[in-house]
Amino acid sequence: MPRARAKTRAATRADATAYLAKAAEFLRAAQDSFELGNRTAATGNAVHAGIAASDALSAALAGSVSQGDHADAPSHLDAIGGDGKIAARQLRQLLPLKTQAEYDPRPVSVTDARRAVSAAGRLVALAERVISRRGGDR
Numbered sequence: 010m011p012r013a014r015a016k017t018r019a020a021t022r023a024d025a026t027a028y029l030a031k032a033a034e035f036l037r038a039a040q041d042s043f044e045l046g047n048r049t050a051a052t053g054n055a056v057h058a059g060i061a062a063s064d065a066l067s068a069a070l071a072g073s074v075s076q077g078d079h080a081d082a083p084s085h086l087d088a089i090g091g092d093g094k095i096a097a098r099q100l101r102q103l104l105p106l107k108t109q110a111e112y113d114p115r116p117v118s119v120t121d122a123r124r125a126v127s128a129a130g131r132l133v134a135l136a137e138r139v140i141s142r143r144g145g146d147r
Contacts, residue, residue: 016076020068028065032058036133039126048122053110055125059103062132102128
């Protein structure tokens with residue numbers, strides 16, 4: 010059975026800029042945590058950075074953001090095309106780590122934490138480029 014289309018809500022240029030600011034803050038926390046050896050915090054913050062960066066991109070490119078289940082966000086990004094598809098790939102790397110970082114008692118490996126911080130960094134950088142190129146408009 011095909012998956013229902015993701016729910017979205019309207020988002021403005023100001024929203025895109027606000028999401029990007031949150032993404033940058035979460036990314037910095039992820040990087041700092043990783044440097045301190047706090048792999049769980051690094052991964053959790055990286056996931057949140059990726060989600061916020063994805064919302065920034067969606068707001069800037071489509072004037073809407075995915076609403077509800079985070080698992081629907083990559084499909085919304087894919088539907089945007091171009092940079093949205095690139096972002097969707099990065100977000101798909103991050104989302105499976107959310108549950109492990111936030112709820113699972115198992116520790117996050119150094120490899121998973123490093124991958125998460127890297128994927129989040131790529132997403133935030135992409136959002137920064139898109140929003141600066143568009144002036145955050147939409």
